[in-house]
Amino acid sequence: MPRFSKILIANRGEIACRILRTAHALGYRTVAVFSDADAQALHVQQADEAVHIGPAPVQQSYLNIAAILDAARRTGADAIHPGYGFLSENAEFARACEAAAITFIGPSSAAIELMGSKRLSKLAMLEAGVPCIAGYQGAAQDDATLAREAARIGYPLMIKASAGGGGRGMRLVQHANDLVAQLHTARSEALNAFASAELILEQALLEPRHVEVQLFGDHHGQLIYLGERDCSIQRRHQKIIEEAPCPVLTDTLRQAMGEAALKAGRAVDYVGAGTVEFLLDKQGRFYFLEMNTRLQVEHPVTEMTTGLDLVAWQLQVAAGWPLPLRQEQVACHGHAMEVRLYAEDPAQGFMPQTGRVLRWEPALQPGVRLDHGVVEGQVISPFYDPMLGKLIAHGATREEARRKLLRAVQDCVLLGLASNQRLLAELLAHPDFASGQFSTGFIAQQFADAPSLHPQPPQAYVLAIAAALFYQRSASAHATGLQGWRNHQGTALTYRIGQGEQQWPVELSARGDQTLCIGVGEQLIDLKLLHDDGRWLLLERDGVRRRHAYHLAGDELWLLTGQGAVHLHDYTHAPVAAQAGVASGVLGAPMDGAIVQVLVEVGSRVHAGQPLLVLEAMKMEHPLKAGIDGVVTRVQVSPGDQVKNRQVLLEVE
Incomplete structure (x- = not known):
């Protein structure tokens, strides 16, 4: 049966x-x-x-x-x-x-229980002879004990939720005077995410690589590994680019890590798919990080290099079948690379984003795979992880895989909410990434000035396209084409196009050859609109034709250009109102979520940058800070309240 x-x-x-x-x-x-x-x-x-x-x-x-x-x-x-x-x-x-x-x-409950605790698993790995990072994994969890152990380990160090993963409950502490506050934040986040406030401390390795080994075991005593994956490109301790094989591993080091992973798996009689994660330092020394007793997000890169279906293996093992391959039969071919597409705004500290997916049109090509669960029109809620899907590319070489993946990322159409699409493209195109020279600190240390990590005003070309689309909509509404619907055809139209609190004047004049002459600041841009089906715009500038995906509804425009997805408004006919500056005393919710803590009360004197509230959304806690020095005059929320994006939470005068 x-x-x-x-x-x-x-x-x-x-x-x-x-x-x-x-x-x-x-x-x-x-x-x-x-x-x-x-x-x-x-x-x-x-x-x-x-x-x-x-x-x-x-x-x-x-x-x-x-x-x-x-x-x-x-x-x-x-x-x-x-x-x-x-x-x-x-x-x-x-x-x-x-x-x-x-x-x-999946594996046995005993294996899950042991390896699901960073504290207990580290003790087991030390006993099994697997290299481990220096740290504290004791049962005592009071602040005094952790402070004493932190001083013994030395700074910088990592606080980690013992039951955690995905960067939640994890904090880097540079100095002793920051420890207690970070302990409390990590405990709170760990308790909310994993129902356990238990923590461990570990020495923070400087600029390591994050390399993991894919294990597979069956009920017949066989345990093998299927190569490794490099997962060093991370933000907030969460992976965003993964690849196989690791660009810097030698055959000797690969075998040593594989054998260490097998030691870890044998220590718990492992069955099914599992991953042993290591940190690799610049001297080629590696240390056990954790074991994930499940399928990994990044399993597709292993599938594309081995030609195996790991989910099929999971089902076969669970049904009692032996593994279909022995260790010596495992072969890897070419190179595979994966990016995680997140609903988040990298320019706002990677703040998760909620909203409706207005356009979803991934660009697929030979050698590119898409794993996703997105439906055009669906609402991305604050209740779950912000990852929308994954793009994976395979090539004969690392460079071929990188090039294919870069094109797929650049051409993917996601409109309606901010994402990390532009950041992914910039990372894939970066010379140091292309050469394989990077570590877990790559984004923070070498990518800090990237345009995608800072709010950027739209380019003149982008504003010109926006004005053309707003103008064309008006012309279409009058059923006259790009000319002939205005009483004063020779007079230029002035648009006010905005992004957030900023607005830019754009002047537009239509000529008889379907060309629009558009002035943005000191620049004059001629655009010829060749075709528009309501989703894609084909235009010509200086003899070069380009297609742009867009979504236009009312005075709101989402446009995909070389700057990624840009969100603009037509304020031409809106009343000119005083704009709130960055020093506004009104604190609004940056996204849908739940209030975890209220740190001030009416009458509290606060300073700019001081945390006022803690908002939980998409499994992470986000401190919301004061924009000005002043006194709290109104608090409109309490812990546990569900709040909506842009809802006013409190005011400071």
Whole structure:
């Protein structure tokens, strides 16, 4: 008898869609689960059956073990794949599946429990002879003990949530006087994200590379590794570019890391897909970081270099089959590279973004793969991780993979909310990245002046296109084309085009050959509009034709150009109002989220840059700071309140 025939995917978004694809290809029936926020999501549409499991907050839906097991019972699902995140590394969930006679597609609950604790796993790795970073992984968690241990380790050091991952509950501390405040923040974030406030401390290695090894084990005692991945390009301790193989590994070092990873896996009798992560210093020494007892976000780069389907392997192992390959049969070909596309604004400290996806049109080509869960028109909510999807490219060489991926990123159409698309393109095009010379500190230390990390005014060319689109819409509304609908055709029109609090005057005159003469500051730009289907604009400037994706609704325009996706408004007919400057005393919510802490009260005297509130959104805590010196005159929120983007939270005079 087969071990299982119907798989429930206890996850959402791109990983749920990824698992569904392989499960269907292998003939399995599938069940999706969804929260209120995901009723129309892509994974819900793709599954054979779908079950609503609760409200949008994760504790009431995707972390609700009882609701997920009930969905399996109601649909007859006899296996559960947890994906990554959520319950994927929850030993209690694995035990609950076993108690319900449901196959858990993952390792044993004992392995999950041990390796899910950074503190306990590090103790186990030290015993197994795996190289580890100096630090503190004791049971005592009071501030005094941690301060004493921090002094012993020395600064800089890392605070890490013992049960954590994805950069949550992780803080870099440079000086002793910052330790206590960072401990409290890390504890709070860890408790909210992982239901555990336990922390460890580790020596902070300077400019290491982050290299991980993909393990796979079966129920027959076989354990092998499938090469390594370099995940050093990170922001806020979260990976954004991954590749295989690592550009700097020698065959000798690769074998040593692989054997160390096997030691880690054997220490817990590992079964299924798992990843052992290491930090690699400039001298070629490597140290155990953690083990992830699940499929990794970046597993596609391993799939593209090995030609294997790791989800298919997971299903086969869970069904009791032996691994299809021995270690000596594993072969890697070419190079693969992946980027993570996030709904976030890098120019605003990587602040997560919420809103509606107005356009979604990825650019695919041979050798490029897209894993995503996005539907055009869907709302990106504040309740879940801001990752929208992943673009992956494979080439015969690293340079070919990089070049393919850069083109795919630049041509991907995502309009309606800010993303890290431009940052990804700048990273892929950077000479040091192209040469393979980078570390985990690359963005902070060598990329600090990148245009995507700072608010940039739109280029004159971008403003000219915007004016042309606003003008053309008016002409189309009068059904006359680009000329003939105005009483004074020889008079130039003046537009006020804005971005945030800034506005720029743009003058436009139409000529008889479908050409618009547009003045932006001191520049004169001639644009000839050749074709417009409401989604793509074809225009000519100086004899060169270019296509631009756009979305225009009312006075609001999203436009994809060389500057990435630009959001502009037509304020031409809007009343001229006093603009709030950067020193405004009104503190508004930068996104939808929940208030975690209110740090001041009416009458509190504050200074510019002082944290006033802490907002939790997309699994991270964000301190909101005062823009001016002054006195708090109004506080309109309390801890636990759900707030909307731009909602006024408090005022300072």
